[in-house]
Amino acid sequence: MSPATPSERRTVLLVDDDHNLRLANRRVLERARLDVLEAATGRDALRVLHERRPSCVVLDIGLPDIDGWTVLERIRDVSEIPVLILSGRALEEDKIRGLQQGADDYLCKPHSGGEFVARVHALLRRAPRDSEPPRSIYTDSLLMMDPSAHKVTVAEREVSLTPIEFRLLYALATHAGQVLSPAQLLELAWHDPTAIGPDRVKFALLRLRRKIDADANCTIPIDAVRSLGYRYTSPHLPEHLAGAAT
Incomplete structure (x- = not known):
């Protein structure tokens, strides 16, 4: 398979305050020929979302300033961008809450790189709305x-x-x-x-x-x-x- 051209590449915004986990997930996504943006806080995530318009957001819940639930709510106020919650919270009520608030998918940590990439690609396969x-x-x-x-x-x-x-x-x-x-x-x-x-x-x-x-x-x-x-x-x-x- 030939490398994707710049116009074909999709961009994923990783939102997580764990630097090492962001780095690991970034490497996995880049090996899958995806471009990656990063944010360590909820406010940074909303700023990057507005300025860079990524194709998909991978969102942690436990952020140091505003939590992921609030970030998700603010995203859904302005955008229908696909959102994958990636969280260490494995309780059913957390998964239900994420889906109720508008997340498209929910994946628990720790996770395999293969499943992570597969879920991101599934969200990116949507047809362009325009x-x-x-x-x-x-x-x-x-x-x-x-x-x-x-x-x-x-x-x-x-x-x-x-x-x-x-x-x-x-x-x-x-x-x-x-x-x-x-x-x-x-x-x-x-x-x-x-x-x-x-x-x-x-x-x-x-x-x-x-x-x-x-x-x-x-x-x-x-x-x-x-x-x-x-x-x-x-x-x-x-x-x-x-x-x-x-």
């Missing part, structure tokens, strides 16, 4: 979604959604009445053909429901269908699917 074709406005008697304006109203109240939350709701709404599997939703909302991490769908839907409940004082009709997936039930058949947004 290649999406124009999509139609969706409306029914409860919900209106305008992809070109990234605007959502539920019960005539505007709701602020992240890009992934928007794509997740749009995928369900435009397939109203159909059950979509976690793998289908990972492809439609995350552009992740590998379908790694189906729990991301469950926790993203929890966040989506809570946000709509808070902003619109309304419950969105999305049901979990056991062993199959999720279904949006339109209050009525869609009133229209307008022409492609401009």
